[in-house]
Amino acid sequence: MKVEAQSEHNLVSYHSVMRDGSDSSDLENFLWKSFDHPGNTFLPGMKFGNDLVTGLDKYLSSWKSANDPFPGDYTNRLNPNGFPQIFLRKGSVIQFRSRPWNGLRFSGMPNLKSNSIYTFEFVLNQKEIYYQFELINSSVVTKMVLSLNSVIQRFTWIEHTQDWSLYLTAQMDNCDRYALCGAYGSCNINNSPACGCLKGFKPKSLEEWVIADWSNGCVRKT
Known part of the structure; x- marks a missing residue:
């Protein structure tokens, strides 16, 4: 069996595939597709989520270092259980969550809004659950990257500077850190410190x- 790697231009730009060389006429006869294994980068047309038929989980993993694409400490993946939402983890420890889709966006990501660069959708059916974005203007180049230090960043390519420009980050500030203030705590980035307790509660450990x-976190006042 001959296996060859090639670019499949009929699908989406940047999409590389490997297919059985004995049947190159069959566009579905893929042995491996880069869009099924995104690494640290989420591109237009990719499906970020779960194939419920094959069990394939398409998620982001940070690089080990700036020059080493081996999987690093962080993963960003869609959890299909209950109300599906995205969890960013360091190992098994949750660092950030998107909260469930509310019909317009993931409710914990208020900066995910309609814009002139790309459209996005969330699909949930019996065969698959995924989030996807598509370009409105094909001349625009944009990507979403899971950085080495766990920040989910969207970049756009600026032609005249020949460089990537940061468009937005999923985590807007320190209050987006998962469970930063503990149980019954509240976070307000405009306060210093940012963490406080809900009304009727006090810090569980004042020393900490x-x-x-x-x-x-906090415990109820007695």
Whole structure:
């Protein structure tokens, strides 16, 4: 069996495939597709999520280093259970979550809005669950990247500078860190410190609170 790698221009730009060389006329006879294994980069036309028929999980993983594409510490993947939402993890520890789709966007990502560059959709049916974006203007080049330090960033290519420009980040500020203030805690980035307790609650450990360790959260006042 002869296997060859080639670019499949009839699908989407940047999409590389490997197919059985004995039947190159069959466009569905793929042994491997780069869009099924996105690495740290999410491109237009990719499906980010789960194939419920084959069990294939299409997710982002950070690089080990700036020069080493081996999977690093962080993964960003769609959890299909319950109300599907995206979880960014370091190992098994949750760092950020998108919260469920509300019909317009993931409810924990308010900066994901309609724009002139790309459209996006969330698809949920018996065969697959995925998030996808498509370009409105094909001359625009944009990508979403999971960085080495766990930030989910969207970039656009600026032709006259020949460089990528940061368009937005999924995590808007420190309050987007998962469970930063612990149980019954609240986060307000305009306060210092950002963490506080809900009304009727107090820090579980004042000693930890004063050194900016809010992870144990708050308990009800007695």
